[in-house]
Amino acid sequence: MTTLPMPNAREDAEALDRADPLADARDAFLLPEGITYLVGHSLGPATQKATARIETTAQEEWAQGLVGSWNTADWIHYPQALGDRIAPLIGAKAGEVAVCDSVSVNLFKLAAAILPLVRDKTLMVEDDEFPTDQYVAEGLAGLIGQPMQRVSRQGSLDALQSGGVLIKSVVSYRDGLIADMRAYEEAAAKAGGAIIWDLSHTVGMVPVALHEVGARFATGCTYKYLNGGPGAPSFLFVQMEAASLLSNPIPGWLGHKEPFVFSSRYEPAEGVQRFVAGTPGILSCAALSGALDVFEGRRVSDLHEKAGRLGDLCIARAQALGLDVRSPDDCRKRGGHVSLGHEAGYPIVRALAERGIQADFRTPDTIRFGFSPLFLRYVDVWDAMDALAEIVRDRLWDEPRFHVRAKVT
Amino acid sequence: MTTLPMPNAREDAEALDRADPLADARDAFLLPEGITYLVGHSLGPATQKATARIETTAQEEWAQGLVGSWNTADWIHYPQALGDRIAPLIGAKAGEVAVCDSVSVNLFKLAAAILPLVRDKTLMVEDDEFPTDQYVAEGLAGLIGQPMQRVSRQGSLDALQSGGVLIKSVVSYRDGLIADMRAYEEAAAKAGGAIIWDLSHTVGMVPVALHEVGARFATGCTYKYLNGGPGAPSFLFVQMEAASLLSNPIPGWLGHKEPFVFSSRYEPAEGVQRFVAGTPGILSCAALSGALDVFEGRRVSDLHEKAGRLGDLCIARAQALGLDVRSPDDCRKRGGHVSLGHEAGYPIVRALAERGIQADFRTPDTIRFGFSPLFLRYVDVWDAMDALAEIVRDRLWDEPRFHVRAKVT
Numbered sequence: 001m002t003t004l005p006m007p008n009a010r011e012d013a014e015a016l017d018r019a020d021p022l023a024d025a026r027d028a029f030l031l032p033e034g035i036t037y038l039v040g041h042s043l044g045p046a047t048q049k050a051t052a053r054i055e056t057t058a059q060e061e062w063a064q065g066l067v068g069s070w071n072t073a074d075w076i077h078y079p080q081a082l083g084d085r086i087a088p089l090i091g092a093k094a095g096e097v098a099v100c101d102s103v104s105v106n107l108f109k110l111a112a113a114i115l116p117l118v119r120d121k122t123l124m125v126e127d128d129e130f131p132t133d134q135y136v137a138e139g140l141a142g143l144i145g146q147p148m149q150r151v152s153r154q155g156s157l158d159a160l161q162s163g164g165v166l167i168k169s170v171v172s173y174r175d176g177l178i179a180d181m182r183a184y185e186e187a188a189a190k191a192g193g194a195i196i197w198d199l200s201h202t203v204g205m206v207p208v209a210l211h212e213v214g215a216r217f218a219t220g221c222t223y224k225y226l227n228g229g230p231g232a233p234s235f236l237f238v239q240m241e242a243a244s245l246l247s248n249p250i251p252g253w254l255g256h257k258e259p260f261v262f263s264s265r266y267e268p269a270e271g272v273q274r275f276v277a278g279t280p281g282i283l284s285c286a287a288l289s290g291a292l293d294v295f296e297g298r299r300v301s302d303l304h305e306k307a308g309r310l311g312d313l314c315i316a317r318a319q320a321l322g323l324d325v326r327s328p329d330d331c332r333k334r335g336g337h338v339s340l341g342h343e344a345g346y347p348i349v350r351a352l353a354e355r356g357i358q359a360d361f362r363t364p365d366t367i368r369f370g371f372s373p374l375f376l377r378y379v380d381v382w383d384a385m386d387a388l389a390e391i392v393r394d395r396l397w398d399e400p401r402f403h404v405r406a407k408v409t
Numbered sequence: 410m411t412t413l414p415m416p417n418a419r420e421d422a423e424a425l426d427r428a429d430p431l432a433d434a435r436d437a438f439l440l441p442e443g444i445t446y447l448v449g450h451s452l453g454p455a456t457q458k459a460t461a462r463i464e465t466t467a468q469e470e471w472a473q474g475l476v477g478s479w480n481t482a483d484w485i486h487y488p489q490a491l492g493d494r495i496a497p498l499i500g501a502k503a504g505e506v507a508v509c510d511s512v513s514v515n516l517f518k519l520a521a522a523i524l525p526l527v528r529d530k531t532l533m534v535e536d537d538e539f540p541t542d543q544y545v546a547e548g549l550a551g552l553i554g555q556p557m558q559r560v561s562r563q564g565s566l567d568a569l570q571s572g573g574v575l576i577k578s579v580v581s582y583r584d585g586l587i588a589d590m591r592a593y594e595e596a597a598a599k600a601g602g603a604i605i606w607d608l609s610h611t612v613g614m615v616p617v618a619l620h621e622v623g624a625r626f627a628t629g630c631t632y633k634y635l636n637g638g639p640g641a642p643s644f645l646f647v648q649m650e651a652a653s654l655l656s657n658p659i660p661g662w663l664g665h666k667e668p669f670v671f672s673s674r675y676e677p678a679e680g681v682q683r684f685v686a687g688t689p690g691i692l693s694c695a696a697l698s699g700a701l702d703v704f705e706g707r708r709v710s711d712l713h714e715k716a717g718r719l720g721d722l723c724i725a726r727a728q729a730l731g732l733d734v735r736s737p738d739d740c741r742k743r744g745g746h747v748s749l750g751h752e753a754g755y756p757i758v759r760a761l762a763e764r765g766i767q768a769d770f771r772t773p774d775t776i777r778f779g780f781s782p783l784f785l786r787y788v789d790v791w792d793a794m795d796a797l798a799e800i801v802r803d804r805l806w807d808e809p810r811f812h813v814r815a816k817v818t
Contacts, residue, residue, distance in 0.1 A: 046472035063455035102687025104661035135660040230691035252513035278511025282639035
């Protein structure tokens with residue numbers, strides 16, 4: 001990573017934008033006027049390709065092509081075709097990634113399939129892990145009568161010595177810390193256990209190399225940095241050699257070796273495809289397909305480098321304001337977002353929104369800024385931090401209107 | 410059901426169309442020129458409302474509204490809102506139906522949740538049931554170490570005496586026979602067992618009354634007679650009184666009582682909402698939302714009555730050709746499709762397709778004609794049967810080009 005000077009003035013930020021090799025990507029996005037969107041870590045924005053692909057699928061493939069589009073538009077192969085496009089973004093091989101279901105369902109399927117193969121049948125999850133991951137682990141453990149153990153983030157590496165299964169996010173949704181995947185995989189391999197990596201805050205942002213670090217199982221969502229659209233389907237990675245050992249606990253027709261034989265007997269498809277169950281949501285697949293176009297020809301390491309610089313700028317200015325920075329200082333250890341703690345976090349986020357700057361709030365007191373590098377400019381972050389500085393210094397968050405809670409925050 | 414004369418000539422069919430109280434519904438659909446679409450039982454066609462809703466969701470809600478649309482466009486309540494619109498079509502109450510996941514996943518969740526509560530922990534499924542239903546039952550039984558039993562369709566009512574759980578389609582995907590739901594529910598109730606009804610070939614076609622017959626659990630897909638779009642999400646019904654007794658084995662954040670508290674501890678939402686797990690595919694929900702508009706103000710019994718007449722016309726003409734009719738003669742006992750057996754089923758379907766008449770083929774020898782009453786006219790069926798008669802009488806299916814297999818049939 002080359003060292004660039006930290007901007008000290010808006011002009012410096014403008015200069016960085018002029019020199020930005022990713023600057024052209026912004027043109028691919030449909031962004032509303034007057035909005036600085038720092039929530040790409042929650043829901044990525046639409047690209048022109050994504051909305052065009054949706055329209056083609058609705059108007060031509062569905063309305064005109066009807067049921068024949070399963071063949072002619074190759075809908076039937078969306079799970080693999082999309083998986084093959086995500087594979088290079090996470091250091092997986094073609095045929096090792098499938099797109100289907102939600103992260104919740106994929107975590108469940110993977111954990112249920114892996115547990116019979118590990119030394120200790122305990123399902124482990126960190127106690128500050130994304131809640132759904134904790135719920136799913138608890139649900140599965142309860143169903144099959146096996147133990148579920150909550151461990152601390154600090155203690156999870158050691159806990160792997162038991163030989164159990166750990167569900168773990170590569171990038172923490174709270175502070176953005178990137179896990180040392182290799183250390184975890186080594187510990188799991190040594191003990192006869194396994195890790196299911198949740199790549200939801202990772203894919204399209206952090207250059208993970210699943211094969212290189214020995215990872216065998218992962219899932220993640222596609223609606224954050226991949227910009228696949230609201231509720232876009234999840235993906236699922238199983239290392240090729242491991243796939244043949246696993247049984248999908250929710251076997252569906254599309255994971256059958258020969259789905260159109262309509263046999264009463266289930267025979268799993270080769271590789272990760274056996275984890276596909278029901279019919280994929282084609283409109284959502286279409287959106288994701290279009291969304292992935294902007295990643296073609298780009299290296300995830302370049303994306304992470306720019307996101308790191310945008311985050312560094314945010315952190316430097318937040319520190320100057322005396323704010324509580326909860327994310328790692330070192331951008332190499334940080335995913336795409338920066339978390340700041342403030343007791344008035346919620347009204348601050350509302351006050352920013354009134355100025356067209358969208359960030360998000362996570363209870364009880366965390367403001368998160370996401371730095372999607374494909375459409376954000378250095379000046380966007382500079383200006384957002386100007387606004388934050390004004391709101392914080394002048395206690396503008398005191399205004400009662402900023403304290404009204406929305407249903408979803 | 411009033412008795413209408415069976416058409417004996419094209420003019421008779423035209424007269425029935427002129428008198429058809431559902432004739433106006435056809436205008437809601439986007440149908441390609443020159444196509445007679447008899448595959449609505451597989452993938453319903455697009456309506457103008459569905460494609461318009463998709464476009465609004467993509468261009469306005471996603472591209473302009475961004476993450477805020479979870480609130481402003483009420484994306485967050487799609488599972489319940491869509492469920493409440495499906496409820497009256499199946500004789501359920503508001504709050505008893507949720508839209509989420511696929512049929513495979515919903516069957517799994519329901520069966521896993523119900524098994525602890527029945528007298529006998531055996532999961533039963535008929536041996537000619539839709540394959541996915543069989544696979545899911547086998548997958549779940551294997552996972553939790555409980556027995557799974559395949560029973561014959563003739564024997565399934567008796568098998569309920571064990572007090573186990575039966576997964577059963579109301580309308581058979583093979584021959585279209587409608588099950589006597591009340592008899593099954595009485596047998597299950599008497600023995601302390603339960604039934605999970607698969608309404609995939611039922612919803613929007615057959616006027617089931619879930620409450621009236623004592624049904625407590627059901628799921629189904631929305632891409633057939635509801636025209637929700639390719640891979641549209643599934644729905645799930647749990648009778649209100651039963652819901653509080655059930656635990657979702659795949660608990661996800663959206664089935665939490667307070668999803669935005671992001672608590673480590675799972676507390677289920679009230680009612681069927683607890684069966685929602687991950688983030689719903691919003692684009693697919695939007696399509697379904699638009700698609701449901703055409704059902705507003707219509708009675709399912711009227712739809713079934715017209716579909717019955719269209720099917721009767723098909724059967725009468727097929728019998729006149731000496732074809733093997735595999736569906737019930739009595740349209741009150743038949744769902745929306747008619748199955749004909751013929752050793753040359755596949756090339757016959759291809760020969761029909763060349764004439765713009767789309768039917769489907771199910772291995773090894775079944776031709777299925779679906780009679781979606783909202784867009785099909787009596788003349789469509791008359792003309793399709795004319796074409797079938799010509800193909801069968803003149804053995805036009807012998808042409809080698811009709812024997813080339815498509816990937817998906």
